[in-house]
Amino acid sequence: MKTVGIIGLGLIGGSMAIDLRRRRFAEELIGVDSEPVNAAAAVRIGLVDEIVSFEECVRRSDLIVLAVPVGTAAGMLPGILDRFAVAEDGARKIVIDVCSAKEALVRAVKNHPMRSRYVSTHPMAGTEYSGPWAAVPGLFDGRACIICNRGESDPDAAAAVENLYDVLNMRQIDMDASNHDVHTAYVSHISHITSFALALTVLDKEKNEKHIFDLASGGFSSTVRLAKSSADMWVPIFSQNRDNVVKVIDTYLERMKDFRNAIADGDEDSVRSLIEEANRIKRIIR
Amino acid sequence: MKTVGIIGLGLIGGSMAIDLRRRRFAEELIGVDSEPVNAAAAVRIGLVDEIVSFEECVRRSDLIVLAVPVGTAAGMLPGILDRFAVAEDGARKIVIDVCSAKEALVRAVKNHPMRSRYVSTHPMAGTEYSGPWAAVPGLFDGRACIICNRGESDPDAAAAVENLYDVLNMRQIDMDASNHDVHTAYVSHISHITSFALALTVLDKEKNEKHIFDLASGGFSSTVRLAKSSADMWVPIFSQNRDNVVKVIDTYLERMKDFRNAIADGDEDSVRSLIEEANRIKRIIR
Numbered sequence A, B: 001m002k003t004v005g006i007i008g009l010g011l012i013g014g015s016m017a018i019d020l021r022r023r024r025f026a027e028e029l030i031g032v033d034s035e036p037v038n039a040a041a042a043v044r045i046g047l048v049d050e051i052v053s054f055e056e057c058v059r060r061s062d063l064i065v066l067a068v069p070v071g072t073a074a075g076m077l078p079g080i081l082d083r084f085a086v087a088e089d090g091a092r093k094i095v096i097d098v099c100s101a102k103e104a105l106v107r108a109v110k111n112h113p114m115r116s117r118y119v120s121t122h123p124m125a126g127t128e129y130s131g132p133w134a135a136v137p138g139l140f141d142g143r144a145c146i147i148c149n150r151g152e153s154d155p156d157a158a159a160a161v162e163n164l165y166d167v168l169n170m171r172q173i174d175m176d177a178s179n180h181d182v183h184t185a186y187v188s189h190i191s192h193i194t195s196f197a198l199a200l201t202v203l204d205k206e207k208n209e210k211h212i213f214d215l216a217s218g219g220f221s222s223t224v225r226l227a228k229s230s231a232d233m234w235v236p237i238f239s240q241n242r243d244n245v246v247k248v249i250d251t252y253l254e255r256m257k258d259f260r261n262a263i264a265d266g267d268e269d270s271v272r273s274l275i276e277e278a279n280r281i282k283r284i285i286r
Helices: A011-022 A036-045 A054-060 A070-086 A103-108 A155-167 A177-206 A210-215 A218-228 A231-240 A242-264 A268-283 B011-022 B036-045 B054-060 B070-086 B103-108 B155-167 B177-206 B210-215 B218-228 B231-240 B242-264 B268-283
Strands: A003-007 A028-032 A063-066 A094-097 A118-123 A144-148 A171-175 B003-007 B028-032 B063-066 B094-097 B118-123 B144-148 B171-175
Touching (some): A003 A054, A011 A028, A011 A036, A011 A155, A028 A036, A028 A054, A063 A070, A070 A103, A094 A155, A144 A155, A144 A177, A171 B210, A177 A218, A177 B177, A177 B210, A177 B218, A210 B144, A218 B177, A218 B218, A242 B177, A242 B242, B003 B054, B028 B054, B054 B070, B063 B155, B070 B094, B103 B177, B144 B177, B171 B177, B177 B218, B242 B268
Parallel strands (some): A003 A028, A094 A118, B003 B028, B003 B063, B063 B094, B094 B118
Antiparallel strands (some): A118 A144, B118 B144
Protein backbone atom coordinates (compact mmCIF):
# COMPACT_ATOMS: atom_id res chain seq x y z
CA MET A 1 0.00 0.00 0.00
CA LYS A 2 1.42 3.39 -0.86
CA THR A 3 0.06 5.81 1.73
CA VAL A 4 -1.61 4.94 5.02
CA GLY A 5 -3.15 7.78 6.98
CA ILE A 6 -3.73 7.41 10.69
CA ILE A 7 -6.22 9.72 12.35
CA GLY A 8 -5.58 9.63 16.10
CA LEU A 9 -1.98 8.89 17.10
CA GLY A 10 -2.61 7.30 20.47
CA LEU A 11 -1.95 3.82 21.82
CA ILE A 12 -3.79 1.98 19.03
CA GLY A 13 -3.06 4.26 16.07
CA GLY A 14 0.57 4.63 17.13
CA SER A 15 1.15 0.92 17.75
CA MET A 16 -0.38 0.14 14.38
CA ALA A 17 1.94 2.69 12.72
CA ILE A 18 4.99 1.02 14.27
CA ASP A 19 4.15 -2.45 12.95
CA LEU A 20 2.82 -1.32 9.57
CA ARG A 21 6.12 0.46 8.98
CA ARG A 22 8.55 -2.19 10.19
CA ARG A 23 6.62 -4.93 8.38
CA ARG A 24 6.62 -2.84 5.20
CA PHE A 25 2.85 -2.67 4.74
CA ALA A 26 3.00 1.06 3.98
CA GLU A 27 5.47 3.02 1.89
CA GLU A 28 4.46 6.23 3.62
CA LEU A 29 2.67 6.92 6.89
CA ILE A 30 0.94 10.23 7.49
CA GLY A 31 -0.98 11.23 10.59
CA VAL A 32 -3.55 13.56 12.09
CA ASP A 33 -4.00 14.42 15.74
CA SER A 34 -6.09 17.22 17.22
CA GLU A 35 -3.68 17.56 20.15
CA PRO A 36 -0.58 19.47 18.95
CA VAL A 37 1.56 17.88 21.68
CA ASN A 38 0.56 14.38 20.59
CA ALA A 39 1.09 15.25 16.94
CA ALA A 40 4.59 16.60 17.60
CA ALA A 41 5.45 13.59 19.75
CA ALA A 42 4.25 11.18 17.06
CA VAL A 43 6.69 12.68 14.54
CA ARG A 44 9.53 12.89 17.03
CA ILE A 45 9.07 9.24 18.09
CA GLY A 46 8.90 8.34 14.42
CA LEU A 47 5.40 6.88 14.40
CA VAL A 48 4.52 8.79 11.22
CA ASP A 49 6.53 10.54 8.53
CA GLU A 50 4.47 13.68 8.54
CA ILE A 51 1.60 15.38 10.34
CA VAL A 52 -1.03 16.69 7.94
CA SER A 53 -4.48 18.24 8.14
CA PHE A 54 -7.59 16.07 8.16
CA GLU A 55 -8.37 17.20 4.59
CA GLU A 56 -4.91 16.37 3.33
CA CYS A 57 -4.92 13.02 5.09
CA VAL A 58 -8.16 12.00 3.39
CA ARG A 59 -6.90 13.25 0.04
CA ARG A 60 -3.48 11.58 0.09
CA SER A 61 -4.22 8.28 1.84
CA ASP A 62 -5.02 5.02 0.09
CA LEU A 63 -6.13 3.59 3.40
CA ILE A 64 -7.25 5.59 6.43
CA VAL A 65 -7.22 4.20 9.96
CA LEU A 66 -9.66 6.08 12.16
CA ALA A 67 -8.18 5.54 15.63
CA VAL A 68 -10.02 8.13 17.71
CA PRO A 69 -12.55 7.59 20.55
CA VAL A 70 -15.77 6.07 19.27
CA GLY A 71 -17.92 9.20 19.70
CA THR A 72 -15.44 11.21 17.63
CA ALA A 73 -15.21 8.42 15.06
CA ALA A 74 -18.99 8.45 14.62
CA GLY A 75 -18.76 12.18 13.90
CA MET A 76 -15.86 11.89 11.43
CA LEU A 77 -16.70 8.76 9.45
CA PRO A 78 -19.55 10.21 7.34
CA GLY A 79 -17.37 13.21 6.49
CA ILE A 80 -14.57 10.93 5.27
CA LEU A 81 -17.00 8.99 3.08
CA ASP A 82 -18.41 12.32 1.79
CA ARG A 83 -14.89 13.27 0.64
CA PHE A 84 -14.40 9.85 -0.96
CA ALA A 85 -17.59 10.53 -2.94
CA VAL A 86 -16.10 13.60 -4.60
CA ALA A 87 -12.47 12.47 -4.94
CA GLU A 88 -11.22 11.25 -8.29
CA ASP A 89 -9.78 8.07 -6.74
CA GLY A 90 -12.51 7.85 -4.08
CA ALA A 91 -13.76 4.49 -5.26
CA ARG A 92 -10.32 2.97 -4.59
CA LYS A 93 -9.82 4.52 -1.12
CA ILE A 94 -10.57 2.58 2.05
CA VAL A 95 -11.35 3.71 5.60
CA ILE A 96 -11.40 1.51 8.69
CA ASP A 97 -12.14 2.29 12.30
CA VAL A 98 -10.72 0.39 15.29
CA CYS A 99 -13.34 1.21 17.94
CA SER A 100 -14.65 -1.00 20.73
CA ALA A 101 -18.38 -0.29 20.09
CA LYS A 102 -19.60 -0.87 16.55
CA GLU A 103 -23.36 -0.80 16.10
CA ALA A 104 -23.88 2.97 16.26
CA LEU A 105 -20.93 3.56 13.95
CA VAL A 106 -22.18 1.09 11.35
CA ARG A 107 -25.67 2.55 11.61
CA ALA A 108 -24.32 6.11 11.09
CA VAL A 109 -23.15 5.28 7.56
CA LYS A 110 -25.59 2.49 6.68
CA ASN A 111 -27.12 4.35 3.75
CA HIS A 112 -24.09 6.37 2.70
CA PRO A 113 -23.37 5.95 -1.04
CA MET A 114 -19.71 5.21 -0.21
CA ARG A 115 -20.52 2.77 2.65
CA SER A 116 -18.79 -0.07 0.82
CA ARG A 117 -15.40 1.67 1.10
CA TYR A 118 -15.61 1.42 4.91
CA VAL A 119 -14.57 -1.71 6.82
CA SER A 120 -15.64 -1.93 10.45
CA THR A 121 -12.91 -3.54 12.59
CA HIS A 122 -12.06 -4.04 16.22
CA PRO A 123 -8.53 -5.19 16.92
CA MET A 124 -8.87 -6.47 20.51
CA ALA A 125 -5.59 -5.35 21.97
CA GLY A 126 -4.56 -2.57 24.25
CA THR A 127 -3.03 -1.57 27.53
CA GLU A 128 -4.22 0.77 30.27
CA TYR A 129 -1.95 3.53 28.91
CA SER A 130 -2.75 6.13 26.27
CA GLY A 131 -1.15 8.66 23.96
CA PRO A 132 1.63 8.28 21.34
CA TRP A 133 4.12 7.49 24.14
CA ALA A 134 2.10 4.38 24.95
CA ALA A 135 2.52 2.94 21.43
CA VAL A 136 4.50 -0.32 21.38
CA PRO A 137 5.60 -2.80 18.72
CA GLY A 138 3.86 -6.16 18.60
CA LEU A 139 0.74 -4.99 20.45
CA PHE A 140 -1.58 -6.92 18.13
CA ASP A 141 0.39 -10.14 17.65
CA GLY A 142 -1.75 -13.22 18.28
CA ARG A 143 -4.81 -11.31 19.46
CA ALA A 144 -8.32 -11.40 18.00
CA CYS A 145 -9.60 -8.84 15.51
CA ILE A 146 -13.31 -8.68 14.82
CA ILE A 147 -14.50 -7.66 11.36
CA CYS A 148 -18.12 -6.50 11.51
CA ASN A 149 -20.65 -6.73 8.68
CA ARG A 150 -17.99 -7.64 6.13
CA GLY A 151 -20.64 -8.15 3.45
CA GLU A 152 -21.38 -4.42 3.47
CA SER A 153 -17.83 -3.64 2.28
CA ASP A 154 -16.46 -4.02 -1.24
CA PRO A 155 -14.50 -7.29 -1.69
CA ASP A 156 -11.29 -5.41 -2.60
CA ALA A 157 -11.61 -3.24 0.52
CA ALA A 158 -12.28 -6.26 2.75
CA ALA A 159 -9.32 -8.09 1.18
CA ALA A 160 -6.94 -5.16 1.76
CA VAL A 161 -8.01 -4.96 5.40
CA GLU A 162 -7.62 -8.72 5.80
CA ASN A 163 -4.08 -8.31 4.52
CA LEU A 164 -3.47 -5.44 6.96
CA TYR A 165 -4.53 -7.57 9.94
CA ASP A 166 -2.53 -10.53 8.63
CA VAL A 167 0.51 -8.25 8.71
CA LEU A 168 -0.39 -7.38 12.30
CA ASN A 169 -0.57 -11.13 13.11
CA MET A 170 -4.18 -11.02 14.29
CA ARG A 171 -6.76 -13.83 14.33
CA GLN A 172 -9.69 -12.48 12.33
CA ILE A 173 -13.26 -13.25 13.35
CA ASP A 174 -16.36 -12.20 11.41
CA MET A 175 -19.29 -10.93 13.41
CA ASP A 176 -22.43 -8.91 13.11
CA ALA A 177 -22.01 -5.42 14.67
CA SER A 178 -24.81 -5.89 17.17
CA ASN A 179 -23.46 -9.26 18.35
CA HIS A 180 -20.06 -7.67 18.65
CA ASP A 181 -21.43 -5.06 21.03
CA VAL A 182 -23.10 -7.68 23.24
CA HIS A 183 -19.91 -9.73 23.44
CA THR A 184 -17.54 -6.88 24.13
CA ALA A 185 -19.87 -5.66 26.89
CA TYR A 186 -19.21 -9.03 28.58
CA VAL A 187 -15.55 -9.62 27.90
CA SER A 188 -14.18 -6.09 27.92
CA HIS A 189 -16.47 -3.26 28.94
CA ILE A 190 -17.66 -4.76 32.24
CA SER A 191 -14.05 -5.51 33.28
CA HIS A 192 -13.26 -1.83 33.02
CA ILE A 193 -16.26 -0.83 35.11
CA THR A 194 -15.48 -3.36 37.85
CA SER A 195 -11.92 -1.99 37.98
CA PHE A 196 -13.05 1.62 38.12
CA ALA A 197 -15.48 0.79 40.95
CA LEU A 198 -12.77 -1.11 42.82
CA ALA A 199 -10.38 1.83 42.57
CA LEU A 200 -13.07 4.22 43.84
CA THR A 201 -13.86 1.93 46.77
CA VAL A 202 -10.27 1.67 47.88
CA LEU A 203 -9.33 5.30 47.20
CA ASP A 204 -12.24 6.41 49.32
CA LYS A 205 -10.93 4.36 52.24
CA GLU A 206 -7.38 5.53 51.64
CA LYS A 207 -8.31 9.13 52.45
CA ASN A 208 -8.23 8.13 56.09
CA GLU A 209 -5.77 5.30 56.03
CA LYS A 210 -2.62 6.54 54.39
CA HIS A 211 -0.63 3.34 54.46
CA ILE A 212 -3.26 1.01 53.11
CA PHE A 213 -1.38 0.82 49.81
CA ASP A 214 1.74 -0.50 51.46
CA LEU A 215 -0.27 -3.66 51.49
CA ALA A 216 -1.49 -3.71 47.92
CA SER A 217 -0.95 -7.29 46.84
CA GLY A 218 -0.28 -8.55 43.34
CA GLY A 219 -3.90 -9.64 43.15
CA PHE A 220 -5.18 -6.16 43.86
CA SER A 221 -2.82 -4.62 41.31
CA SER A 222 -3.96 -6.90 38.51
CA THR A 223 -7.64 -6.47 39.34
CA VAL A 224 -7.42 -2.68 39.51
CA ARG A 225 -5.04 -2.21 36.56
CA LEU A 226 -7.75 -1.21 34.07
CA ALA A 227 -8.85 1.62 36.37
CA LYS A 228 -5.97 3.61 34.90
CA SER A 229 -7.75 3.64 31.53
CA SER A 230 -8.60 6.95 29.94
CA ALA A 231 -11.96 8.70 30.26
CA ASP A 232 -11.62 10.08 26.72
CA MET A 233 -11.74 6.56 25.37
CA TRP A 234 -14.23 4.97 27.75
CA VAL A 235 -16.97 7.59 28.22
CA PRO A 236 -18.06 7.31 24.57
CA ILE A 237 -17.81 3.50 24.58
CA PHE A 238 -20.18 3.26 27.53
CA SER A 239 -22.52 5.77 25.85
CA GLN A 240 -22.58 4.00 22.52
CA ASN A 241 -22.95 0.55 24.04
CA ARG A 242 -25.24 1.73 26.83
CA ASP A 243 -28.02 -0.87 26.67
CA ASN A 244 -25.69 -3.84 26.62
CA VAL A 245 -23.42 -2.42 29.29
CA VAL A 246 -26.29 -1.63 31.68
CA LYS A 247 -27.66 -5.15 31.23
CA VAL A 248 -24.30 -6.71 32.07
CA ILE A 249 -23.85 -4.45 35.10
CA ASP A 250 -27.27 -5.53 36.37
CA THR A 251 -26.33 -9.21 36.07
CA TYR A 252 -23.03 -8.46 37.77
CA LEU A 253 -24.74 -6.61 40.63
CA GLU A 254 -26.94 -9.69 41.21
CA ARG A 255 -23.91 -11.99 41.44
CA MET A 256 -22.17 -9.54 43.78
CA LYS A 257 -25.24 -9.46 46.03
CA ASP A 258 -25.33 -13.28 46.07
CA PHE A 259 -21.79 -13.18 47.46
CA ARG A 260 -22.56 -10.39 49.89
CA ASN A 261 -25.59 -12.14 51.32
CA ALA A 262 -23.96 -15.55 51.57
CA ILE A 263 -20.98 -14.05 53.41
CA ALA A 264 -23.16 -11.86 55.66
CA ASP A 265 -25.32 -14.87 56.55
CA GLY A 266 -22.27 -17.00 57.35
CA ASP A 267 -23.57 -19.46 54.75
CA GLU A 268 -20.27 -21.16 53.91
CA ASP A 269 -21.87 -23.75 51.64
CA SER A 270 -23.26 -21.06 49.37
CA VAL A 271 -19.98 -19.12 49.36
CA ARG A 272 -18.18 -22.34 48.41
CA SER A 273 -20.67 -23.05 45.60
CA LEU A 274 -20.27 -19.56 44.20
CA ILE A 275 -16.47 -19.79 44.25
CA GLU A 276 -16.42 -23.26 42.70
CA GLU A 277 -18.80 -22.11 40.00
CA ALA A 278 -16.54 -19.10 39.32
CA ASN A 279 -13.50 -21.41 39.21
CA ARG A 280 -14.88 -22.84 35.95
CA ILE A 281 -13.26 -19.82 34.32
CA LYS A 282 -10.04 -21.89 34.50
CA ARG A 283 -11.30 -23.95 31.58
CA ILE A 284 -11.37 -20.89 29.43
CA ILE A 285 -8.73 -18.39 30.51
CA ARG A 286 -5.27 -19.86 30.98
CA MET B 1 17.65 -22.95 62.61
CA LYS B 2 17.89 -26.74 62.87
CA THR B 3 14.43 -28.06 62.00
CA VAL B 4 11.58 -26.17 60.38
CA GLY B 5 8.24 -27.96 60.20
CA ILE B 6 5.68 -26.89 57.63
CA ILE B 7 2.07 -27.83 58.19
CA GLY B 8 0.23 -27.47 54.88
CA LEU B 9 2.39 -28.01 51.78
CA GLY B 10 0.47 -25.83 49.34
CA LEU B 11 1.43 -22.72 47.41
CA ILE B 12 2.57 -20.73 50.46
CA GLY B 13 4.04 -23.50 52.63
CA GLY B 14 5.73 -25.06 49.61
CA SER B 15 7.17 -21.80 48.27
CA MET B 16 8.48 -20.97 51.72
CA ALA B 17 10.13 -24.40 51.91
CA ILE B 18 11.93 -23.82 48.60
CA ASP B 19 13.48 -20.51 49.67
CA LEU B 20 14.22 -21.51 53.26
CA ARG B 21 16.18 -24.46 51.94
CA ARG B 22 18.12 -22.79 49.14
CA ARG B 23 18.95 -19.78 51.34
CA ARG B 24 20.10 -22.14 54.09
CA PHE B 25 17.72 -20.95 56.80
CA ALA B 26 16.87 -24.51 57.81
CA GLU B 27 19.12 -27.55 58.17
CA GLU B 28 16.15 -29.85 57.89
CA LEU B 29 12.63 -29.36 56.56
CA ILE B 30 9.81 -31.65 57.61
CA GLY B 31 6.20 -31.41 56.53
CA VAL B 32 2.62 -32.38 57.27
CA ASP B 33 -0.27 -32.50 54.83
CA SER B 34 -3.67 -34.07 55.38
CA GLU B 35 -3.95 -34.88 51.65
CA PRO B 36 -1.80 -37.97 50.92
CA VAL B 37 -1.39 -36.93 47.28
CA ASN B 38 -0.10 -33.50 48.25
CA ALA B 39 2.20 -35.01 50.87
CA ALA B 40 3.70 -37.48 48.38
CA ALA B 41 4.11 -34.74 45.78
CA ALA B 42 5.86 -32.46 48.27
CA VAL B 43 8.53 -35.09 48.93
CA ARG B 44 8.88 -36.01 45.27
CA ILE B 45 9.29 -32.36 44.23
CA GLY B 46 11.78 -31.98 47.08
CA LEU B 47 9.91 -29.32 49.04
CA VAL B 48 10.55 -31.16 52.33
CA ASP B 49 12.93 -33.92 53.40
CA GLU B 50 10.30 -36.01 55.10
CA ILE B 51 6.57 -36.22 55.70
CA VAL B 52 5.75 -36.76 59.37
CA SER B 53 2.66 -36.85 61.56
CA PHE B 54 1.31 -33.70 63.15
CA GLU B 55 2.55 -34.92 66.55
CA GLU B 56 6.05 -35.65 65.28
CA CYS B 57 6.19 -32.32 63.45
CA VAL B 58 5.39 -30.40 66.63
CA ARG B 59 7.85 -32.50 68.63
CA ARG B 60 10.82 -32.25 66.24
CA SER B 61 10.48 -28.70 64.90
CA ASP B 62 12.24 -25.67 66.31
CA LEU B 63 9.95 -23.48 64.23
CA ILE B 64 6.56 -24.48 62.85
CA VAL B 65 4.94 -22.71 59.90
CA LEU B 66 1.19 -23.22 59.96
CA ALA B 67 0.28 -22.80 56.28
CA VAL B 68 -3.26 -24.16 56.17
CA PRO B 69 -6.54 -22.32 55.45
CA VAL B 70 -7.42 -19.89 58.23
CA GLY B 71 -10.34 -21.90 59.64
CA THR B 72 -8.12 -24.97 59.99
CA ALA B 73 -5.31 -22.86 61.46
CA ALA B 74 -7.66 -21.51 64.13
CA GLY B 75 -8.47 -25.10 65.07
CA MET B 76 -4.84 -26.29 65.15
CA LEU B 77 -3.01 -23.39 66.76
CA PRO B 78 -4.24 -23.91 70.36
CA GLY B 79 -3.33 -27.63 70.09
CA ILE B 80 0.21 -26.76 68.99
CA LEU B 81 0.64 -24.38 71.93
CA ASP B 82 -0.80 -27.08 74.28
CA ARG B 83 1.97 -29.43 73.09
CA PHE B 84 4.61 -26.71 73.56
CA ALA B 85 3.36 -26.38 77.17
CA VAL B 86 4.24 -30.00 77.98
CA ALA B 87 7.39 -30.37 75.80
CA GLU B 88 10.78 -30.21 77.48
CA ASP B 89 12.01 -27.60 74.98
CA GLY B 90 8.55 -26.00 74.53
CA ALA B 91 9.70 -22.61 75.76
CA ARG B 92 12.22 -22.44 72.90
CA LYS B 93 9.85 -23.56 70.14
CA ILE B 94 8.11 -21.08 67.88
CA VAL B 95 4.95 -21.31 65.76
CA ILE B 96 3.85 -18.86 63.10
CA ASP B 97 0.82 -18.79 60.87
CA VAL B 98 0.67 -17.17 57.41
CA CYS B 99 -3.07 -16.55 57.09
CA SER B 100 -4.86 -13.65 55.43
CA ALA B 101 -7.32 -12.97 58.32
CA LYS B 102 -5.76 -12.46 61.73
CA GLU B 103 -8.08 -11.18 64.42
CA ALA B 104 -9.99 -14.42 65.11
CA LEU B 105 -6.74 -16.38 65.17
CA VAL B 106 -5.06 -14.03 67.63
CA ARG B 107 -8.18 -14.00 69.77
CA ALA B 108 -8.30 -17.82 69.82
CA VAL B 109 -4.99 -18.01 71.74
CA LYS B 110 -5.06 -14.67 73.54
CA ASN B 111 -5.00 -16.20 77.02
CA HIS B 112 -3.03 -19.33 76.24
CA PRO B 113 -0.07 -19.76 78.64
CA MET B 114 2.22 -20.35 75.63
CA ARG B 115 0.83 -17.41 73.58
CA SER B 116 4.20 -15.70 73.52
CA ARG B 117 5.71 -18.56 71.45
CA TYR B 118 3.32 -17.71 68.62
CA VAL B 119 4.04 -14.97 66.09
CA SER B 120 1.15 -13.86 63.90
CA THR B 121 2.31 -13.13 60.34
CA HIS B 122 0.85 -12.48 56.91
CA PRO B 123 3.30 -12.65 54.03
CA MET B 124 1.34 -10.85 51.29
CA ALA B 125 2.28 -12.92 48.29
CA GLY B 126 0.54 -15.54 46.26
CA THR B 127 -0.81 -16.57 42.91
CA GLU B 128 -4.19 -17.90 41.85
CA TYR B 129 -2.83 -21.45 41.88
CA SER B 130 -2.74 -23.90 44.76
CA GLY B 131 -1.18 -27.14 45.92
CA PRO B 132 2.49 -28.21 46.17
CA TRP B 133 2.78 -28.04 42.35
CA ALA B 134 2.07 -24.31 42.56
CA ALA B 135 5.08 -23.65 44.83
CA VAL B 136 7.71 -21.42 43.22
CA PRO B 137 11.05 -19.93 44.27
CA GLY B 138 11.19 -16.21 44.98
CA LEU B 139 7.45 -15.85 45.61
CA PHE B 140 8.00 -13.54 48.58
CA ASP B 141 10.88 -11.39 47.28
CA GLY B 142 10.18 -7.69 47.71
CA ARG B 143 6.61 -8.12 48.93
CA ALA B 144 5.13 -6.90 52.23
CA CYS B 145 4.81 -9.11 55.30
CA ILE B 146 2.61 -7.95 58.14
CA ILE B 147 3.54 -8.92 61.69
CA CYS B 148 0.51 -8.59 63.96
CA ASN B 149 0.58 -7.81 67.68
CA ARG B 150 4.34 -8.36 67.88
CA GLY B 151 4.35 -7.25 71.53
CA GLU B 152 2.44 -10.38 72.50
CA SER B 153 5.31 -12.60 71.32
CA ASP B 154 8.58 -13.26 73.17
CA PRO B 155 11.43 -11.09 71.85
CA ASP B 156 13.50 -14.14 70.82
CA ALA B 157 10.53 -15.57 68.91
CA ALA B 158 9.84 -12.24 67.19
CA ALA B 159 13.55 -11.90 66.32
CA ALA B 160 13.73 -15.38 64.80
CA VAL B 161 10.68 -14.68 62.68
CA GLU B 162 12.11 -11.32 61.62
CA ASN B 163 15.19 -13.21 60.47
CA LEU B 164 13.03 -15.73 58.59
CA TYR B 165 11.26 -12.97 56.66
CA ASP B 166 14.57 -11.20 56.02
CA VAL B 167 15.76 -14.41 54.40
CA LEU B 168 12.58 -14.36 52.27
CA ASN B 169 13.38 -10.74 51.26
CA MET B 170 10.14 -9.32 52.61
CA ARG B 171 9.39 -5.76 53.79
CA GLN B 172 8.09 -6.18 57.33
CA ILE B 173 5.28 -3.98 58.64
CA ASP B 174 3.95 -4.05 62.19
CA MET B 175 0.21 -3.84 62.61
CA ASP B 176 -2.55 -4.53 65.06
CA ALA B 177 -4.54 -7.66 64.05
CA SER B 178 -7.84 -5.82 63.77
CA ASN B 179 -6.34 -3.09 61.57
CA HIS B 180 -4.78 -5.78 59.46
CA ASP B 181 -8.18 -7.32 58.83
CA VAL B 182 -9.70 -3.99 57.77
CA HIS B 183 -6.85 -3.27 55.36
CA THR B 184 -6.72 -6.70 53.76
CA ALA B 185 -10.48 -6.55 53.21
CA TYR B 186 -9.78 -3.47 51.06
CA VAL B 187 -6.62 -4.42 49.24
CA SER B 188 -7.02 -8.15 48.85
CA HIS B 189 -10.30 -9.76 49.86
CA ILE B 190 -12.58 -7.46 47.82
CA SER B 191 -10.45 -8.00 44.68
CA HIS B 192 -11.13 -11.71 44.89
CA ILE B 193 -14.87 -11.19 45.27
CA THR B 194 -15.05 -8.79 42.31
CA SER B 195 -13.20 -11.38 40.21
CA PHE B 196 -15.44 -14.23 41.30
CA ALA B 197 -18.54 -12.16 40.48
CA LEU B 198 -17.11 -11.18 37.10
CA ALA B 199 -16.41 -14.81 36.25
CA LEU B 200 -19.96 -15.80 37.25
CA THR B 201 -21.45 -13.01 35.14
CA VAL B 202 -19.55 -13.98 32.03
CA LEU B 203 -19.84 -17.75 32.49
CA ASP B 204 -23.59 -17.36 32.80
CA LYS B 205 -23.67 -15.58 29.43
CA GLU B 206 -21.30 -18.09 27.87
CA LYS B 207 -23.81 -20.91 28.31
CA ASN B 208 -25.63 -19.54 25.30
CA GLU B 209 -22.82 -17.88 23.44
CA LYS B 210 -20.11 -20.44 22.95
CA HIS B 211 -17.57 -18.26 21.23
CA ILE B 212 -17.66 -15.32 23.58
CA PHE B 213 -14.27 -16.31 24.97
CA ASP B 214 -12.62 -16.07 21.58
CA LEU B 215 -12.84 -12.42 22.35
CA ALA B 216 -11.45 -12.41 25.86
CA SER B 217 -9.06 -9.49 25.87
CA GLY B 218 -5.96 -9.07 27.99
CA GLY B 219 -7.92 -6.71 30.21
CA PHE B 220 -10.57 -9.31 30.94
CA SER B 221 -7.97 -11.96 31.68
CA SER B 222 -6.17 -9.84 34.24
CA THR B 223 -9.38 -8.71 35.91
CA VAL B 224 -10.76 -12.24 36.18
CA ARG B 225 -7.49 -13.99 37.05
CA LEU B 226 -8.21 -14.22 40.78
CA ALA B 227 -11.47 -16.07 40.07
CA LYS B 228 -9.33 -19.19 39.71
CA SER B 229 -8.49 -19.00 43.43
CA SER B 230 -9.36 -21.94 45.65
CA ALA B 231 -12.54 -22.20 47.69
CA ASP B 232 -10.64 -24.07 50.43
CA MET B 233 -8.56 -20.99 51.06
CA TRP B 234 -11.16 -18.26 50.53
CA VAL B 235 -14.32 -19.58 52.20
CA PRO B 236 -12.73 -19.42 55.68
CA ILE B 237 -11.11 -16.03 55.00
CA PHE B 238 -14.48 -14.49 54.13
CA SER B 239 -16.01 -16.12 57.22
CA GLN B 240 -13.33 -14.97 59.60
CA ASN B 241 -13.23 -11.46 58.18
CA ARG B 242 -16.95 -11.29 57.57
CA ASP B 243 -17.81 -7.89 59.06
CA ASN B 244 -15.03 -6.04 57.25
CA VAL B 245 -15.65 -7.84 53.97
CA VAL B 246 -19.38 -7.13 54.00
CA LYS B 247 -18.71 -3.46 54.72
CA VAL B 248 -16.33 -3.17 51.77
CA ILE B 249 -18.75 -5.00 49.46
CA ASP B 250 -21.48 -2.54 50.43
CA THR B 251 -19.26 0.43 49.58
CA TYR B 252 -18.30 -1.26 46.33
CA LEU B 253 -21.96 -1.91 45.41
CA GLU B 254 -22.66 1.81 45.89
CA ARG B 255 -19.84 2.81 43.52
CA MET B 256 -21.00 0.23 40.99
CA LYS B 257 -24.54 1.62 41.15
CA ASP B 258 -23.16 5.15 40.64
CA PHE B 259 -21.63 3.92 37.40
CA ARG B 260 -24.70 1.99 36.38
CA ASN B 261 -27.02 4.94 36.88
CA ALA B 262 -24.76 7.48 35.21
CA ILE B 263 -24.40 5.21 32.15
CA ALA B 264 -28.12 4.35 32.06
CA ASP B 265 -29.03 8.06 32.29
CA GLY B 266 -26.61 8.95 29.49
CA ASP B 267 -24.96 11.33 31.98
CA GLU B 268 -21.51 11.52 30.35
CA ASP B 269 -20.24 14.18 32.75
CA SER B 270 -20.83 11.93 35.73
CA VAL B 271 -19.29 8.92 33.97
CA ARG B 272 -16.25 11.05 33.18
CA SER B 273 -15.95 12.27 36.79
CA LEU B 274 -16.14 8.72 38.12
CA ILE B 275 -13.46 7.50 35.70
CA GLU B 276 -11.15 10.43 36.40
CA GLU B 277 -11.57 9.93 40.12
CA ALA B 278 -10.75 6.23 39.68
CA ASN B 279 -7.69 7.17 37.57
CA ARG B 280 -6.11 8.54 40.77
CA ILE B 281 -5.13 4.94 41.44
CA LYS B 282 -2.22 5.66 39.04
CA ARG B 283 -0.52 7.62 41.79
CA ILE B 284 -0.42 4.54 43.92
CA ILE B 285 -0.21 1.40 41.79
CA ARG B 286 2.42 1.48 39.12
